[in-house]
Amino acid sequence: MLDPAISRRFDEFRAALAEAVRATSLDPARPQAVARALKISRNLSWKIAKVTGLESQAAAMLHLPGEEGLRIFLDALRAAGLTQTRLDLVQTRRRDFWLAVEQHLGDRQTLRGMLESMAARSQTMRLELPRKAAFRALSEIWGLRARVRVSTVIAAPNAKQPERLDSILLGGLVDLTLLRADQPWPLFRPRAYGMDAPPAAPNRAPGESPHGLEVPGVPGLLPEFCRPDTPDLQLRSDNGGDVYELQPAPAGLAGTRTCYFGVRNEAIFPAYATPNHATGEWTALIGLPVQWLQFDIFVDRRWDWMLNARLLVLAMSPGGLPGNERIRIPLSEVPTPLPLDHSSPVESWSPDVPEYRKIVESSMTEAGWRPADFVALRLRVAFPPMHSVFTLRFDLPAPDTPGMRRLSPDGQ
Numbered sequence: 001m002l003d004p005a006i007s008r009r010f011d012e013f014r015a016a017l018a019e020a021v022r023a024t025s026l027d028p029a030r031p032q033a034v035a036r037a038l039k040i041s042r043n044l045s046w047k048i049a050k051v052t053g054l055e056s057q058a059a060a061m062l063h064l065p066g067e068e069g070l071r072i073f074l075d076a077l078r079a080a081g082l083t084q085t086r087l088d089l090v091q092t093r094r095r096d097f098w099l100a101v102e103q104h105l106g107d108r109q110t111l112r113g114m115l116e117s118m119a120a121r122s123q124t125m126r127l128e129l130p131r132k133a134a135f136r137a138l139s140e141i142w143g144l145r146a147r148v149r150v151s152t153v154i155a156a157p158n159a160k161q162p163e164r165l166d167s168i169l170l171g172g173l174v175d176l177t178l179l180r181a182d183q184p185w186p187l188f189r190p191r192a193y194g195m196d197a198p199p200a201a202p203n204r205a206p207g208e209s210p211h212g213l214e215v216p217g218v219p220g221l222l223p224e225f226c227r228p229d230t231p232d233l234q235l236r237s238d239n240g241g242d243v244y245e246l247q248p249a250p251a252g253l254a255g256t257r258t259c260y261f262g263v264r265n266e267a268i269f270p271a272y273a274t275p276n277h278a279t280g281e282w283t284a285l286i287g288l289p290v291q292w293l294q295f296d297i298f299v300d301r302r303w304d305w306m307l308n309a310r311l312l313v314l315a316m317s318p319g320g321l322p323g324n325e326r327i328r329i330p331l332s333e334v335p336t337p338l339p340l341d342h343s344s345p346v347e348s349w350s351p352d353v354p355e356y357r358k359i360v361e362s363s364m365t366e367a368g369w370r371p372a373d374f375v376a377l378r379l380r381v382a383f384p385p386m387h388s389v390f391t392l393r394f395d396l397p398a399p400d401t402p403g404m405r406r407l408s409p410d411g412q
Contacts, residue, residue: 146176
């Protein structure tokens with residue numbers, strides 16, 4: 001929050017600026033007309049309109065013209081007949097504003113940093129509010145909701161083919177509640193994609209999970225982390241591949257359930273770019289109303305370039321997969337590094353999922369990997385839009401990229 005003195009001085013400055021424009025019989029809220037009348041650039045008149053008209057002080061300050069731009073604008077107002085008294089008042093209010101900035105913040109660069117941070121938070125809230133409304137409405141329409149959608153990728157080089165990638169895909173729905181008990185619902189569809197390669201399905205034998213456990217009819221389910229340990233799920237196949245489907249079950253809080261699945265892919269993805277495979281990506285599909293998405297990538301630290309992934313949020317295509325590249329959903333959240341402190345309390349890795357660290361570390365251990373060898377990236381989004389595909393896409397390095405360490409069969 002800005003210091004009250006800065007806020008007060010800014011309001012005084014922009015009020016004086018707006019009154020100066022009106023004194024020439026122009027409306028500062030009509031930047032095109034101002035640009036034509038004063039013979040100035042539309043970019044400059046647009047900035048003046050934002051400074052004088054935006055309700056948010058932080059957003060308005062970000063559009064302040066520089067000293068040269070303001071001089072050009074005031075010279076144009078003078079040529080249009082503005083009195084020297086009004087011109088002097090604008091300059092005085094401007095000096096008072098910048099003096100307040102220097103007194104309370106030190107310099108203009110600090111102010112800009114604060115404004116950009118405030119604007120980012122405002123943008124996040126602006127985009128989140130309609131998603132929250134949609135979550136509430138769609139929960140009622142479809143008759144179910146979940147508190148957290150967990151989507152986790154754990155990736156490391158294959159022990160025998162170090163130029164290919166092993167991965168574990170973990171998916172979870174935490175506190176899934178049915179509001180109606182009359183219908184099945186598809187929950188998970190474990191897939192990974194490359195932009196230049198077809199979808200890849202898990203290549204473990206049916207019934208195998210990263211933990212070596214098996215629930216009849218539901219391969220990949222991790223019952224030790226589910227509540228109840230055998231939720232009403234079935235595995236079926238359609239044109240999009242395998243899908244884990246929730247069967248009709250009791251509605252209300254008494255029937256709230258949490259379920260996790262895990263599948264392992266061995267040597268199925270290339271670690272380096274090829275002529276026909278330049279990028280890789282991991283995806284999280286939102287197929288029901290969810291309050292939080294937690295989307296993580298854990299990768300062997302020797303492959304930390306994968307953490308440079310860029311985020312795309314795509315509309316789900318008919319049939320569910322993959323996302324439509326031409327229809328993108330705006331989102332202000334970005335993935336950030338996830339600190340991994342293996343000596344911290346178990347629940348420290350996720351405030352939303354207390355058992356999360358145990359799930360991840362036990363999956364790594366079952367695969368023969370050391371948790372301490374991994375680095376991680378996290379995307380956390382409130383009220384992710386239903387029927388969207390969250391995509392973390394990364395460029396695959398060329399085998400001869402300078403500084404790229406090629407792995408030998410022993411993993412070194």
